[in-house]
Amino acid sequence: MRGQDARNRVTSTIIADGLAQLPAQSSAVYNEVMDEMARTGEEGIASLVGMLSPSGKGNNAPFEYAISSVTDYVTHPDKVALRDGVKQGLVKGLASCKDNANKAFLLAQIQKVATAADIKLFMGYLDDSYLQSYALEGLALIPGVDAQQILKMGGMRVSKVGIAHLISMRKMADNSLEEMLLAWIPGADAATLKGIYDALTYCGTEKSMKVLAVAAQKAGFKYEETHATDAYLRLLNRLVASNSKAVMKASKQLIAQGDRAVRCGGLELLLQSAGTKGAAEVLKALKDNDIQYRNTALKLAQSCAGDDIYASVLRNFGKLSPAAQCDVVRWLGNNHVSSAVETVANAMNNADETLAKAAIQTAGKIGGERALASLCGQLGGKYAKEAMDALLAFNGKIDAAVVGLLADTNPSTLTHALRIVSNRHLYSAYDAVLRLLDSQNDEVKQAAYGALAGITRPSEFTQLCDMLEKADAAAAPKLQKALLFALHTLSPEQQFAQVSGRMAGSKRPQLYYPLLSQAGNKEALQLLQSEYAKPSKQADAFAALLKVKNPEAVSTLYTIAATDDKRKDAALMSMLSLLKASPKNAMSRFLDYTKALSLNPSAVVKNSFIGAIGTIYELPALSWAAHYLSDKATSFAAATAVKNIIAKNKGLQKGAMTRGWLEKAQQVFAAKTHDADAGYAVDEIKGILAKFGTAGFAPAMSDGKARRGLSLNTKKSYENFELYAEWRANEVSELWLRSMPAIRLTPSGEVEILTSGSKAISGKQGVVPAEWNVLYVKLVNDRLMVVSNGVVINDNAIFAPKDGKNAANISGLIKFISDGDGIDVCNCYVNELPSTPVFTLSKEEKAQGFEVLFDGRSLDKWQGNFDNYVPEDGSIYVKAHFGVGGNLYSKKTYSDFVYRFEFCFVNPGVNNGIGIRTKLNTNAAYEGMEIQVLDHDDPIYKGLRDYQQHGSVYGIIVPKHVKFGKLGTWNTEEIRAVGDRITVTVNGEVILDGNIREACQGHHIAPDGGKSNPYTIDHNNHPGLFNKEGHISFCGHGEGVKFRNLRILDLSKKKVRK
Known part of the structure; x- marks a missing residue:
């Protein structure tokens, strides 16, 4: 039986199609390919393994990637049903594989x-000197390997290190393995000993303990290449x-050793083995002078001596040194x-400062009433700050105790308690804090005002407002902070309702401006604007506007900057912060x-905005940055921006214009002779200039206005090009490309592509009405890309006249046309791209009546999938996959014909086909005929069936089998279809x-x-x-093939002699 899928593909085709799509363009495609390959089971995976060439004699990377990927794919829990088939295919492939490197991979x-069940397979390779390590690695991971199998390996020609490593990897605690390992020690080299010692830590007994003790002692209990000391300690554990x-x-x-790490390791073992004597050993260790040794004892104290150890240590606390007491605390x-x-609590008052501070910190961790009272008592003393920090992190409720402290008279206690009240948001302290606002001690009074900002709630809003309106200049800012905190849990709309209501009846509404800043919604912004x-409120309102976090404030700040020179810089800097954090795309920013730079702010502000422009790696940003290279005050920021933009965008690393800007930036950096960073910048620019291309962007036309009777246009005609322009429409205007109407631009912000093959896109597409906008256009062959202010309007529009009756111009002028007040255009740059090679019929073919179906520029004689069949350098580049986006079909239908073309394989193993006499949107191989187009000698097609070849x-x-040249070679092909032949x-x-009817004996469908x-x-x-006629099509199965010089002779119009 031949395995087939829903698309009637046999196993070999499924594998080949999968290989052609790897590496996949997306995770969805990857998963689809993996699933299809995995479902081919043993047959498919074995054939895939069979494609591996002997190491060094072919490129195995694609096959290894596919094999590894599909194996990983079936390890997923939900793919268990596919796992065995893949494994059997790998096993079958391994059995027939002759190359050691490939065997190791498998x-x-x-x-x-x-x-x-696969242990035997891996055991079978242990006698192979090359594959032994790979077999051992597999055995280390496969479940089910036992000691008897390990002992069996010991009698084989298997690496001792490998077996030891296997025991370690599997953590085999079977003591029966010990004798074998110990027998290997005499005369073993360091690497082997390291492996043996490591394995003995898992399966060794007291016998191994003695052997490792000798080895560790011989090493002086130091680190060395056999790791004997480490192994000894691990075995003891x-x-x-x-x-x-x-x-x-x-x-x-x-x-008893001198090494600290060894002593601590020994102590750990002692405490674990001491049993009932554990507490005594801990107390003994606490008298040691080594802090690490003492803390090792404390770390293990509870686990080895139980909870009683705490009481034992506390009973002996007074006998310990201050350093040990600190450790214990x-x-x-x-x-x-x-x-x-x-x-x-008693230690808090110890004369030893370190111990006292440690005790205060510990009291906060322990918690409880006694600890709380002791900490509160410290707030008025020498360690008030430490006590405050401990109370801020206190384990438990402290409200009542701390609020009670607010009745104290000690200023230190009060100020620290007020800070705790605020930071821990002890709302119950509100009334007590209010009373302290009248304190005669100014420090306490200010601390009380400050504390309000952590304990107020919406319910206190009115009271706080009353206080604010009576407050002096010192208290007002703190009351404003208290109000901000009181409202911060409310929504912006709720905050605005509270604040605006209060402002309406206030004689000092400016006191509430900071609250409007926090609300930050549209209504709050509008109120601040009003x-x-x-005039009398401008300063306060402006200060509040600077703190609004809503990106909608940008336009307000810009208006202020444009109308108030004194506030310009501050407004623009706030605007810059909002823009950097805004969700706007780079071109909109x-x-x-x-706009900000056009207001001519101070040099400091200019440089900040130029720096921001330097993070936008496109030509318009580069052009603006370059404008500031000649101004000494901005030249360094501009040079940095120019360098960064060009460095990040390789498309700008060509052309005289951008080269000139970069060279000017280099001069700016070179003048900074004592600046190391500037020197690095010079070197970086030198490197870029050394690789600079020649043809690039250049000015397309002068800045100006197109209006009735006066267009703005280029002086020369262009065929293929890309264009940047900044524009501002006052009337409905058009951009013409190749002297044809192409794009409509309106004052209201509408963009419409005026071509027959494109949907009209209207509405605001990233366009700002009555303001400057940036348009990017790329036109190559019959494909048009339009991007407005960073928003892609269409990236693959068909460029053709709107009426669809006439052919598009091959080349022509670029021009802006408008009526009335017109359209303003500036910074218009064009990059002329190479002209497209054009195919024309030979005299002979013209005389015979051939018709050109593709001349290199336009697919106007085709229909269907224009997204994945794209004119490129005079050819059709195919990036279509089966079932993705559809096929490309001739507009006309044909019965008898001669179809000629050239094709070129770009990617190895690419698969396509020419459908003939096919219906639209069907599988031509079955609903018509498909003449295979295939790079059939690629290794991925090993085992290809003869009826599948090119x-x-x-x-x-x-x-007959065809031998193709290397990738990139153009081949000619003619398909002649006359009746059944x-x-x-x-x-x-x-x-x-051949005759199709004879080939199937007239049975195209099973009888x-x-x-x-x-x-x-x-x-x-x-x-x-047996269709009499139908369309010609391209049947894409993967990316990477080109077609050109397509022409056809329709024989149905002629009398054909049979």
Whole structure:
């Protein structure tokens, strides 16, 4: 049986199509390809493995990528049903593989999906010196490997290091492996010893302990290449539970060493093995002079001595040194030992400053009433700040205690308590804080005003407003902060309602401007604007506007900057902050930046905006930055922007205009002789200039206005080009391309593409009415791209007259046309792109009556998928995948004809086809005929069926095999269809000449009506095989093939002699 999918593809085709689409363009395509390949099972995966060439004799990267990817794909839990088929394919491929490097790769893939049933397969490669390490790696990961199998390996010619590594990887604790490992130690080199020692940590007994003790001692308990000390410590840790007596003895020997890490390791072992003596050992360790040793004891104290250890340590607390007491206090805090609170409270008053501060911090961690009272008592003393910090982080409720402190008379206690009240938002302290606003102590009074900003709620809004309107200059800002906090939990609309209502009855509405800033909604912004219009309120309203975070404030700030020189700089800097954080696209932000620069602010502000422009890597931004290179005050910022934009956009690294700007920037940097960064910039520019291209953007026309009777246009005609222009329409205007109306631009912000092959796009498409906008246009062949202010209007519009009756101009002028007050245009730059090669018929073909179907420029004689069939350099470039976007079809239908063209494979293994006599939007191979176009000698088509190769009538007639040249070589082809006879000629050689009716014995559909047809080579039904006429099509199965010089001779119009 031949495996087929829903598209009637056999296994080899599924694999080949999948390879042609890798690496995938998206995750969706990747998953689709992986699923299709995985479903081919053993047959497909084995064929894929068979495509691997011997190492060094071919490019295996595409096949290895595919094999690895599909194997990874089936490891997903929801793909378990596909896993076995993929694994069997890998195993089958491995069995027939002769190359060691490929075998190693396949073993690595099999281990990803292997089970216990595959242990034998990996064991079979242990005697292979090349593959042994790969087999061991697989055995380390496959479930089910046991000690008996490991011992069996010991009798084989298997690397001792490899077996040891396997034991370690599998963490095999079977003691039966110990004797084998110990027997390998005498005479072993360092690498082998390292592996053995590591394995013994998993399976060793007291016998191994003695061996490793000797090795560690020989190494001086230091780090060395066998890692003996590390292995010894790890083995002891594993044996603590089963042989605590021996481990305790060994641990004491380790503690006697001079190395700190070894001593601490020994202490850990001692405490784990000490049993009931654990507490005594902890207390003993706390008397050691080494802080790390002491803290090692404390870290393990509870786990090895139980909860009673806390009481034992506390009983002996007074016998410890201050340094050890500090360690203990921190340990008690980290473990939240509430029973230690008395000891900790007393330590707060210790003469040792470090201990006292540690105790204060620990009290905050322990929590409880006693700790709380002690900390509160410290707020008026030497360690008030530390006590405040501990209370801010206190473990538990502190409201009542701290609020009670507000009745104290000690200024230090009050000021610190007020800070705690505010930072911990103790709302219950509100009334007490209000009373302290009348304190005779100015520090306390100011602290009370400051505390309000953390404890107010919406319900206190009116009271706070009353206080604000009576407050002096010192208190007012703090009351405003309190009001801001009171409202901050409300929505902007609720905040505005509260504030605007209060302002309406206030004699000092400016006091509430900061609250409008926080509300920040449209209504708040409008109210601030109206308040700004009042001369007496301007300063306060402006200060509030500067704090609004709403991007809608940009236009207000710009208006102020444009009308008030004194406030210009501040307004623009606030505007810049809002723009940087706004969701606007880069080109829209650029336009706002240029509006700001047009107001001629100070050099500092200019440089800030130029810096922002330097982050937009497009020509309009570059042009504006270059304007400021000649001004000494802005030249450095401009030079930086010019360098950055050109460096980030390779499309600007060509042409005399941009080269001149970059060279000028280089001069600016070179003048900064004592600036290292400027020197680096000079070097960077030198590198860019060394690779600079010649042809690039240049001025297209002078800045000016197009109006009735006066157009703005280029002096020369253009065929293919890209264009940038800044424009501002006062009347409905048009941009003509190739001397044809192409784009309509209106004052209201409408953009419409005026071509027959494009949908009219109207409405505001990134256009700002009555303001400057940026238009980008690219026209190549019959494809038009339009981008307005960074918004793509259309990236693949068909450029043709609106009426669709006449052909588009090949070249022509670029011009702006308008009526009335017209359209303003500036900074218009054009980059002329190479002219498209044009195909014309030879005299002979013209005389014979051939018709050109594609001349290199336009697909006007075709219909269907214009997105994936694109004119490019005189050819049609195909990037279509099967079922994606459809095929390309001739507008006319044909019965008998001679169809000639040239084709070129760009990507290896690309698959396409020429549909003939086919219906629209169907699979031409079955609903007509498909003449295969295929790079059939690519390795991905190993095992390709003969009826699938290039030139076949797919599934019906087998052609002669064609040998193609290297990728990029153009080939000629002619397809002649006369009645039932199809003839295919490639590069002058007839490779197929056959009768389709005879080929299937007249049975294009199975006689029994079934799906399997014994009369066709592919055993499929071909219902459209005998169509009398139909369209010619391109059947895309993957990206990377070009066609050119398409022409056809319609024989149905002539008398054909048979």
